[in-house]
Amino acid sequence: EPEVTQTPSHQVTQMGQEVILRCVPISNHLYFYWYRQILGQKVEFLVSFYNNEISEKSEIFDDQFSVERPDGSNFTLKIRSTKLEDSAMYFCASRRRGNILNYGYTFGSGTRLTVV
Amino acid sequence: KQEVTQIPAALSVPEGENLVLNCSFTDSAIYNLQWFRQDPGKGLTSLLLIQSSQREQTSGRLNASLDKSSGRSTLYIAASQPGDSATYLCAVFNQAGTALIFGKGTTLSVSS
Numbered sequence: 001e002p003e004v005t006q007t008p009s010h011q012v013t014q015m016g017q018e019v020i021l022r023c024v025p026i027s028n029h030l031y032f033y034w035y036r037q038i039l040g041q042k043v044e045f046l047v048s049f050y051n052n053e054i055s056e057k058s059e060i061f062d063d064q065f066s067v068e069r070p071d072g073s074n075f076t077l078k079i080r081s082t083k084l085e086d087s088a089m090y091f092c093a094s095r096r097r098g099n100i101l102n103y104g105y106t107f108g109s110g111t112r113l114t115v116v
Numbered sequence: 117k118q119e120v121t122q123i124p125a126a127l128s129v130p131e132g133e134n135l136v137l138n139c140s141f142t143d144s145a146i147y148n149l150q151w152f153r154q155d156p157g158k159g160l161t162s163l164l165l166i167q168s169s170q171r172e173q174t175s176g177r178l179n180a181s182l183d184k185s186s187g188r189s190t191l192y193i194a195a196s197q198p199g200d201s202a203t204y205l206c207a208v209f210n211q212a213g214t215a216l217i218f219g220k221g222t223t224l225s226v227s228s
C-alpha cells in the first residue's frame with residue numbers, strides 16, 4: 001500500500017538553528033499538509049499546499065515557517081530559527097485529487113523534533 | 117470555530133470485550149469524518165472514513181457511525197484484542213476550510 005515517507009524520524013537541534021523536515025507524499029496525490037502534535041496535546045493543523053502554493057495556514061504557521069515542493073516528489077517544512085516550543089512531532093499528510101467526500105488523508109510516521 | 121471532543125480520555129478493558137469510543141463536534145457542516153489509530157510515538161493510521169451523507173462504515177471488527185445533525189460519531193470495536201491497544205483519534209473535515217480538526221483521542225488498553 002502506498003505510504004507517505006518522512007525523514008528524519010528524529011531530529012535534535014539547538015535553539016535558533018534552522019531545520020528542514022522532509023516528506024515524500026504518495027505519488028498521485030495533489031494536496032499536501034503539515035500537522036504537528038506537541039506531547040500530550042491534540043494534533044494541530046499547520047499548512048495545506050496545492051498547485052505549488054499555500055492554500056490555507058493556521059495561526060501557528062508564522063513567518064518562521066515555510067513550505068516548499070522543490071521537485072516532483074519532495075515536500076519540505078522549514079523552521080528558520082527554532083524555539084523550545086517548536087519541540088513536537090511533525091506529521092506530513094497527503095490526499096489524492098478528487099471529491100473531498102470520498103478521499104481521506106494519508107499520514108506519514110512523523111518526525112520528532114527536539115529543540116534544546 | 118469547530119471543536120472536537122472525545123470521551124473517555126482513557127479506557128481499560130479485558131480481552132474479548134466489545135467497546136464504544138465517542139466523538140462529538142460542534143459544527144455539523146462537515147464533509148467527512150475520519151478515525152485514526154496512533155501507536156505510542158508513531159504516526160497516524162487511517163481506520164475508517166465516513167462521508168457526511170453516510171450513517172456508518174465497517175472494516176473488519178471496526179464499525180463507525182455518524183450522526184451529523186447531533187454532531188456525534190462512535191467507533192465500535194468488537195471482540196477487543198491486546199493488539200488494539202493504542203490511541204484512537206477522531207478528526208472532522210470542515211466545509212469551511214481545508215484542514216482536518218482533531219480530537220485529543222481515547223487511549224485504549226486491552227489486557228490479556
